[in-house]
Amino acid sequence: MRGLWAALLAAVVVVVSAGSPGAARPRPPGYGRLAASSAIVTADQATRAVYVLSPDQARWDADSGDGVLWSWSADDGEELADLGPGTSWTNPSEVKFRELDGRRYLLATASGGLAAVIGYPDRSVYWAADTGTGNAHSIDLLPDGDVAVAASTGGYVRLYAAAAGSRVTRHAQVALAGAHGVHWDPGTRLLWALGSRQLLGLRVGGDPEDPALSVVHRIALPTRDGHDLAPVMSSPGRLWVTTASAVYQFSTSQRAFVSYPLQSRINGPGVKSIGDDPRTGQILVARPEPGHSCAWCTSRLTLYNPDGSRTLLRGGMYKARWWTTRRD
Template sequence: MKRRTLLRGAAVGAATVPLLATTASASENYQVAMTEQRTNRILVFNKDDAWNESTIKWKWGSTSRGWSNLSDVRFRDTKHFGRVVLAAASGGYAGIITSAGKVLWTGEPGGNPHAIERIPNIAAIVTASSGGYLNVYGPTKITDPSTLAKVQTVNLPGAHGVLWDPSLNVLWAIGDYVVRAYQVTGSYRETRLKDTGKSVALPGGGHDLQPDYTNPGKLVVTDTKAAYEVDTAALTAKVLRAETRIKAFVRHRSGEYLWVRAENVEPRPWSSPTVHFDSGDKTLADAQFYKARIVEAAFE
């Protein structure tokens, strides 16, 4: 049976079009979200469509300096607001956005925020800032994101990514030369991260951290040298793609990989107009993509 979870609504200036969850096969269409930094928007396309302004399925953007250089996007389902969009920006902001484009909460982690995650059941938010730390935000009321406040800062040099793992009940984070597992303790304003002592060494500065949607026991990560498959039980890393400058790397549940590789061209040498798929590349003229994500609310 085809799995179709709909997220309806529109962001600023977008048509009201549903965002589909991942489909069962790479031969079928599924939706992909990118952070596009030239126009500073989150853009969603059907993978199999021609990519241009008329085929955008959902978009959101802001002219605020704090939202400049959008660096992360992901989707999470909530009981109170339905599907929400989590976003982080190198300009300094991180936040929660509804499918209609309403910003429910904005935090200011500082230090070049690169990633954001939501801890289920307690609605805590964790961000990763490349300045060298993880930031934990706890609410006083799960249904009211405006009550989120910073409750903890955890040192992690080069922090670039965070991901909740419901199978192991840990938060994975990636930084310089390491992927590390943290236990989440407490709730609400007492939410805290505690190092479990479990980690996987990387040869380079860590960058992207995503689930492997084909296997809940695996992660896909990148550092400055390559992309890897991380086994969360064995705590080992295996090279998947020996290539530098991979800024985003994701595996669809069909087994297809998609990735963004920086083209080292000004004005944003860390970006590219192209998202690479095993089934073929997709390019948006003049785009400066940084991250690419499958439109999928599942953690794994």
């Protein structure tokens, strides 16, 4: 018996030695991840549709449905016919996934003016409105059921009393030149909004059927033309902020722009959307594709940590996000 234990101990020593720190190779970023990636949702201007896409495929084909897990367009059906989707659903711009009272929703806007909150997966309409010609560019759903919309050429952030009904257009409004992004942050309980030169922290007042907005923070951007605003899932209390020339992280507690991992690789011009997957930490970036027939669109998304790419065949994507209800 002693001989058997001695043999087993020797085998263990060999295994441990082979895996000792001195002999180990450097582990790549993301090594040892157990969680599966979140799905990806994108606004595709080529087909005027929103797609939820499999993260495990390198290429998706909307025509055949290969890699498409779910899709929606305001052009389908009659539920939004009263809002003139033929024009109001021109150039879909924003897509997000949110949860309210145990139900999940797709949030979408289009440059033509349509803003909508659509049930997932049943496609029922929670709220929708034609916001006009101000280029509706971003949207968020607040915990009280109201809906915030940022419009870039309109130069405003609106908080619609969506909790009062599916077509209610009553709203509070704050001026913000070049308003491109809006995000409800549960940590600060503020509605953050990104414009061409400023990042605003907005306090929500009133009640859901008659909301009010007031500015409590006004932060100058380091560079011009703010574009995307999204939570940093790996660092609660931070926001991704993109401008025409750079990608930043903003600390809501410090009210300052701060450095972040992989900044030297990710930072760059023209980023239309960015976000990190709460399941894996992988970073998803959409930026215009050189030579694309649409100057602000792309058929290819870029991934970091680990690096990679995903392609929507014949696509004209504008923004793309991880399909997650978290809003850290």
